[in-house]
Amino acid sequence: MATITPNQSFENDSAEQQEYRSLWGDVWRQFRRHKGAVFGMSVLLAIVIIVLIGPFIYTVDPGFLDITATNQGPSLTHPLGTDNLGRDMLAQVMAGGRISLAVGVTAMLISLTLGVSIGIGAGYFHFLDGPLMRLTDLFFALPVLPLLLVITMLFRDVLREAFGPERGIFILIVSVIGATSWMQTARVVRGEVLSVKEQEFVTAATSIGTRPFRIILRHIFPNVLSPVMVAAALGIAAAIITESALSFLGLGFPSDFPTWGRLLFDGKDFIALTPTRVIWPGLAISLTVLSVNFIGDGLRDALDPRLRGK
């Protein structure tokens, strides 16, 4: 009786599917074994959820001034206390987190786009290699923090007039951080491209007449994805730290649109009175950066084929 009912064949299919292991499934399995990475992933998820959904549950206006309740410690009405103008700290930390995370992700995307395109350009096209790598060396020699401070000081007002107070400073900070942090990615990507482009499948693609742009998109880019993902994780952490450092020096976001760094800057003169004003935003920055760094470590291990499966 060799009749196969549709039901049976369906079961066979699903059994085959269970045995099938994809590359990304393997990566995910290895990633879950890294304790630090799992810890980082859960803490980061928690922070993102609190920051994104929190303001819908805790509906206090972060900019609301209450002169009758200034410099208060933690209480039921103000779980994290208030600042010297009576603004609620919990609402401010959540609102600040949205901006800080947005800055981190956007600056990372800009830096990654620049780094990947320059790296691929230099690695794939031989005539671009020299000029692009000299450019990378020059950018490596720029003193980043002093330059960032100077640029934000000089162009803050111009951009604020052009795009409005909040968006202007956001565009400025995100683009200067992105434009001064792409070099490491470019170098790593170039190195990977140089080795990938010598392999047979690229020669095969070239020989059937595939255009360079298509080769880069279909064959080169997917193969240099691992270092790019690690760079993305570390880039978010670096961007958040840089933005907080700028705001902490008083040259980042204004205090009506506070980020975590700006909250620290505003709170540092009141540490004897209300130390929690410094502790919560600082803890938020540190936990975010720590968890992103752990995720980066875990990704590096999970994406390394020599370590995977051990």
Added chain:
Amino acid sequence: MARFIIRRVLLAIPTLLFISFIIFAILDLAPNDPTGSLPLTVPPEVREQIRESLGFNDPFGIRYIKWLRQFFIFEPLNALETATGITIGDSANRTRILSWQTRSPVVEIIIERLPQTLWVLGTSFILGILIAVPVGVLSAYKQYSLFDQIGTFVSMVGFSIPTFFLGLLMIIVFSVELGWFPSFYDTTHKVTDWPSFVVQVRQMIMPISVLALFNASSLSRFTRSAVLDNLNLDYVRTARSKGVRENAVLLIHVLRNSLIPVVTLIAIQIPGIFAGAVITEQIFRVNGLGQLLITSIQGADIPTVQTLTFIFAFLIVVFNLVADIVYGILDPRIRYD
């Protein structure tokens, strides 16, 4: 080796010129007026004279060349004169880079501020290396042991907590709550006897430990991975199999080879530490170079900002060069000439 060094030095010159141009151009493009901070009672003719005397009305190219000449020729000559006491050429008529805020030569202000910065930075840097290298070597040697796990975790935390938060946290705990250390660094304090030395040590502890922890955590991570790379190599197995004692294998064979990249990293990190000092000096109110940079940025004192930023860039280029040369000396395989 000589050719390698000469080629590297020659390559550094166009880099420095390019960076000096970028810094000069960025600062020059911005709308700024050296008389902007003067009282409103100063009449417009006088303001115009001040602008003229500062060379503010020259075209961009001329100002850039003038600035280059002041920075690379005049200021080094002046420094040489004060150091040796010999007058070289027409020293009275040499124009100097003047601060818009204080109207005194920028180089003199910087020399005034340098010792404070160097004291705090130097001590924390050396302390950081002294902690990081042994910790890194030991955690690599005993990989996955309790020591290694605690060490890597602490260095990850020290690497992730921004210095400005750690500094404020220490002020809250040790100055506000416990009252052990002063919350700011008094640079006018002079060490004359034992009690004043104790005061000096107490005020240095917090800024130095914040910077040292940050330096040590990235360095120990790097040392650990450098030692791990070496531990599995053939020469280690050879040394062990011919009966070299374990201490000698680790401290002579492995350590010497793994320190090659570590030494270069240390050289590359030095300029970055100056940038980190900008933040630490702001927290503990050390009136060093970092604070000078912040106050001149806030006061729109363009010549001071230009000079300081360029000095930072100069340090980066010089220490990258040092790292390259040191690597070439330590590792003969690198000398490609």
